[in-house]
Amino acid sequence: MNATHAPHFESLGLSVSVVVYQPDIDQLNSTLASLVTACEVLHTERPGLPVTLYLVDNGGLPDPSAALEALRVGGVSYTVIVGQGNVGYGRGHNLAIERITSRYHLVMNPDIDLAPDALKQALNFLDDHADAGLLTPWIGDEHGQQQHLCRRYPTLLDLFVRGFLPVRLRSLFKGRLARYEMRDLINGHDIVWDPLIVSGCFMLFRTHVLKQLAGFDARYFLYFEDYDLSLRTHDVTRVVYVPAVRVLHHGGGAARKGGAHVRMFVASACRFFNRFGWKWL
Incomplete structure (x- = not known):
């Protein structure tokens, strides 16, 4: 069953998919409001450019009518x-991806706030760089501090230290984590081509690339689906980190979300390493 307000749009447009499960409605409203603002700025440069949001409700979505009305007005x-029930993060996005006919598609979390010029900056960059098929932005936390979410290939030790050790012990592995998080390359001003792994909280694709890859691997219920998709993307196009595109991310790690998330994290990590190769230390 779909509730739809979607007039015809051309292949030159932008589509966005957001998957929710029992979301914080205030944060979701903030995310959608930032999307409206970013689209308004985008339309000052590209009047009439079609933008379509696919909001995928995996369960527990409070009444979004006010936010959706703001989208329509914007x-x-x-x-x-x-x-569809709670089919998982990747499969949820795939429900949208199989419908889209846009030129660009943005995979976005419901805990992201876009800078007003984020979409304008991102689309301008992709229009100017035909070799780029996936763009990842500068990502900050709620305090405006940069989150280093580009990654080199993980080892089990990297994942354990970053995800589960207390902060006071994590400092013992500072150099190791800095390398894993690409802190030697990722900053607030330099464009970086071909980071190996980028975050699924904001992935802006050329739609034909995403279609070629058949979207996310639906065997991941939650966690590591973005690692998997990042590595597969390198087989068909280039990935680029563009710090002029800015977003804030309000998400937390698996360990802070409880035992069920830890179990899902471990199961997805095993699937990822079984597919791409295990690295221990």
Whole structure:
């Protein structure tokens, strides 16, 4: 069952998918409001550019009517995809990806706030760099401090230290984590080509690349689906970190979300390493 407000749009447009499960409605409203603002700025440069949001409800979505009305007023079409149950993060996005006919598609978390010029900067960069098929932005936390979410290939030790050790012990592995998080290259001003792994909280694709890859691997229920998709993306196009594109990310790690998330994290990590190769230390 789909609730739809989506007039016809051309292949030159932008589509966005957001998957939610029992979301914080205030944060979701903030995310959608930032999307409206970013689209308004985008439309000052590209008037009439079609933008369509696919809001995928995996369960527990409070009444989003106010936020959706703001989207409509802001010139953003939308489709709410409901009734599939909690099919997982990647499969949820795939429900949107199989429908899209846009030129660009943004995979975005419901805990992201876009800078007003984020979409304008991102689309301008992709228009100017035909070799780029996936763009990742500068990502900050709620305090405006940069989150280093580009990654080199992980080892089990990297994942354990970053995800589960207390902060006071994590400092013992500062150099190791800095290398894993590409802190030698990723900063607030330098464009970096071909970071190996980028975060699924904001992945802006050329749609034909995403279609070629068939979206996310649906065997991951949660966690590591973005690692998997990042590595597969390098097989068909270039990935680029563009710090002029800025977003804030309000998410937390698996260990802070409880035992169920830890179990999902471990299961997905095993699937990832089984596919791409185990590295221990």
